[in-house]
Amino acid sequence: MNIVFFAHPDFLHLKSMIRYTNMLVKGMRERGHNVEVWSPNSKFLFLTSITFFKKWLGYLDQYILFPIKIRHSIKICPSDTLFVFTDHALGPWVPLVSNRPHIIHCHDFLAQRSALNEIAEHKTGWTGRRYQNMIYNGYSKAKNFISVSQKTKEDLHQFLPYVPQLSEVVYNGFNQTFIPHDAGKARALLSSKTGIELTKGYLLHVGGNQWYKNRIGVLEIYEAFRSKNNLEIPLLMVGDMPDHLLNSKVRNSIYKKDIHFLTNINDCFLNFCYSGASVFVFPSFAEGFGWPIAEAMASGCPVITTNEAPMTEVAGQAGFLIPRRPSDDCKACEWAYEAAKVVKLVLSLLPNERKAVIDECINNIERFNAINAISRIESIYEDVMKFN
Missing domain, CATH: 3.40.50.2000 (Glycogen Phosphorylase B;)
Incomplete structure (x- = not known):
């Protein structure tokens, strides 16, 4: 042709x-x-x-x-x-x-x-x-x-x-190569490259400042999780630098010292970010496809995402699903605490349970x-x- x-x-x-x-x-x-x-x-x-x-x-x-x-x-x-x-x-x-x-x-x-x-x-x-x-x-x-x-x-x-x-x-x-790396080695590498203490794990989000990425929702989930759990785990947000609204929310967060942004990283480095993460949090309002879900799964990382298409199409049976963030701020507060329970569930997985989740993730992305x-x-x- x-x-x-x-x-x-x-x-x-x-x-x-x-x-x-x-x-x-x-x-x-x-x-x-x-x-x-x-x-x-x-x-x-x-x-x-x-x-x-x-x-x-x-x-x-x-x-x-x-x-x-x-x-x-x-x-x-x-x-x-x-x-x-x-x-x-x-x-x-x-x-x-x-x-x-x-x-x-x-x-x-x-x-x-x-x-x-x-x-x-x-x-x-x-x-x-x-x-x-x-x-x-x-x-x-x-x-x-x-x-x-x-x-x-x-x-x-x-x-x-x-x-x-x-x-x-x-x-x-896949138009990039994402493979599972040893989580411990990935965290050690990232810690040495970024100067951020990540060796004990971290929550990860990947995305820009587009409204549908719901980066504010990611921060709300993180704050809700930290407020209910005695675990000083960092939040790593990869993508654009925060816009004015998100930056303001970070500045006012009592956990701001543990919230970090990484920009302009290549796919190889991103692969290590996924592999080292304790969990990938992706509560988008909407997507066309949802590339980061597949990338995270291919890298051996459990995924929490929104219980709506197309996120559910990409995550399949391998993802942990949460409702879409309500537009009402009062209801959104309750939403964040419920989502934080799912974060705790993933972080509480026993080694054999986590391995089973990761195996299912890797099997799932063979569709792509x-x-x-x-x-x-x-x-x-x-x-x-x-x-x-």
């Missing part, structure tokens, strides 16, 4: 999307397909250093210059070319190829749902709603879709005004094999070409 991947521009710095695109490109090239990647260049973007204006100039690069540039390229592409959109958020470009063989990869519809006021924890402004409507008007012109979870597929079908020609679920395949995922995606691509 001749495959053209439409991808987000590099200047948006969407690491997960870059990784996903690279996985698709590498996988299809290794299978002998002719592959090109099309994405906008930054022409207008660097005309200013002011963040507000950079955002809007970036839109000019993406939705004015880029379509002009590629219209001619589309016309001269061979008739057997498959146009693949690596994210449904690239919807505004879909009408350019809606009459040619095409397919869209869908990750999550959180922004779309937020724009319709379906998410209490996150509100979208007027310009954001217009932008999401533009995305919708694009991807709703498509016929073929691949979703990363059953939850994402269900959301897609709720948004589409028609039954798609093809709509499949392919769980993400990268080779199998690429093979399944290739088969779906071939089906799309048969339909056209």
